[in-house]
Amino acid sequence: MNTRAIDARGLARTFTPRTGEVRAVRGLDLTVEDGELVAFLGPNGAGKSTSMRLLTTLLEPTGGTATVCGHDIRTASAAVRRSIGYVGQGASAGHHQRVRDELVVQARFHGVPRREAADRAERLLADFALEGCAGRTVSTLSGGQRRRLDVAMGMVHGPRLLFLDEPSTGLDPQSRADLWQHVLRMRREHGTTVFASTHYLEEADVFAERVLVMDHGRVIADDTPAGLKAGLAGENGGSGPPPTLDDVFLHLTGRSLRESTVAAPEPTTEGTLP
Numbered sequence: 001m002n003t004r005a006i007d008a009r010g011l012a013r014t015f016t017p018r019t020g021e022v023r024a025v026r027g028l029d030l031t032v033e034d035g036e037l038v039a040f041l042g043p044n045g046a047g048k049s050t051s052m053r054l055l056t057t058l059l060e061p062t063g064g065t066a067t068v069c070g071h072d073i074r075t076a077s078a079a080v081r082r083s084i085g086y087v088g089q090g091a092s093a094g095h096h097q098r099v100r101d102e103l104v105v106q107a108r109f110h111g112v113p114r115r116e117a118a119d120r121a122e123r124l125l126a127d128f129a130l131e132g133c134a135g136r137t138v139s140t141l142s143g144g145q146r147r148r149l150d151v152a153m154g155m156v157h158g159p160r161l162l163f164l165d166e167p168s169t170g171l172d173p174q175s176r177a178d179l180w181q182h183v184l185r186m187r188r189e190h191g192t193t194v195f196a197s198t199h200y201l202e203e204a205d206v207f208a209e210r211v212l213v214m215d216h217g218r219v220i221a222d223d224t225p226a227g228l229k230a231g232l233a234g235e236n237g238g239s240g241p242p243p244t245l246d247d248v249f250l251h252l253t254g255r256s257l258r259e260s261t262v263a264a265p266e267p268t269t270e271g272t273l274p
């Protein structure tokens with residue numbers, strides 16, 4: 001059995017709305033080994049969310065194949081879902097529920113026995129620095145706390161692979177860095193593979209070991225942040241200042257990621273950081 005975290009071959013998804021065909025993902029070839037931390041970049045509409053929704057079995061492919069944690073996304077979607085966590089762009093937690101209850105219910109949903117579910121909830125509250133708000137309703141959390149809760153919910157069943165779709169969008173820089181520190185620590189402690197899309201190049205640069213750039217439904221670059229920058233410097237003949245990841249992105253896609261990104265929501269402030 002193939003035990004790579006992700007192994008996709010020619011994965012494709014075409015939408016056919018009334019306005020005409022949209023080839024959102026046009027043949028994704030991708031391998032991710034266990035334990036990797038991969039940042040998934042691309043301009044708006046590049047096909048990142050669609051790729052993630054295919055790999056997480058939320059959407060049926062119109063072409064190609066993929067295994068996720070060794071399970072076929074077409075024929076073994078239940079096994080795929082058991083092996084992964086998925087934190088989408090929207091909030092996972094219900095607005096009016098209490099924070100601790102959300103974690104317990106999510107664990108129970110995944111079949112974790114009652115006592116173990118309660119223990120896991122306590123551990124995750126501690127891991128994501130949410131103990132102070134365990135009894136509060138989700139609607140009272142700050143943006144940063146809420147996103148930490150979303151990621152904690154994605155981890156509640158101990159997944160081998162965690163998909164994060166723009167986990168830090170809309171957070172202020174401190175809350176973003178803080179969220180990443182929690183994700184990195186969870187990864188260190190549990191060996192979780194992390195596959196995260198982001199619009200923040202500096203995050204990819206600092207936290208990811210590997211960067212995939214997608215444009216027009218295809219992966220157009222796949223390297224370490226340093227490798228991507230060195231490649232561009234080489235093409236420039238080594239002249240000029242060392243390139244940034246934004247320079248690389250501009251070179252690859254013809255657009256700056258900042259320019260290509262629609263106005264992000266107003267940053268939310270994280271009031272309870274240590």
Ligand SMILES: Nc1ncnc2c1ncn2[C@@H]1O[C@H](COP(=O)(O)OP(=O)(O)OP(=O)(O)O)[C@@H](O)[C@H]1O
Pocket residue numbers: 015016017022023024042043044045046047048049050051
């Ligand atoms: N359900 C759908 N019906 C029709 N077109 C769709 C559908 N979902 C996505 N698309 C189109 O597929 C393309 C890829 O969208 P996708 O959301 O995967 O991009 P993305 O890279 O995640 O963008 P963003 O960074 O803005 O989240 C876009 O042109 C989008 O409009």
